[in-house]
Amino acid sequence: MITYEYKFVRLGEGRGSAIFGVRARKVKAYQSVVEEHAQQGWRLVQVFAPGMAIYGAAKYYELIFERERGAADTAP
Structure with a gap:
């Protein structure tokens, strides 16, 4: 049976994001x-x-990743 593990990475949370939303440069950092x-x-x-912050902007973004358990042993 294949099982999975999950990882949650939060981006953009910080001072002011609760009011104005996530800054553009932090959003672009998600690619890396x-x-x-x-x-x-x-x-x-x-x-x-x-x-949501004011103007409908997100306060932060959470990226959700998954991989098969044991994949860390075979990753480069």
Whole structure:
């Protein structure tokens, strides 16, 4: 039976994000986070943006990754 493990990475949370939302440069940083985790065998399954700041902006983004258990042993 295949089992999976999950990892949650929060981006953009910080001072002012609760009011004004996540800053653009922090949002762009997600690409390098995804690439880094992919090299370790993780697969991006969802981007979650809970809570809203003013103007409808997300307070932060949470990236959800998964991989098969034991994949860390075979990752480069």
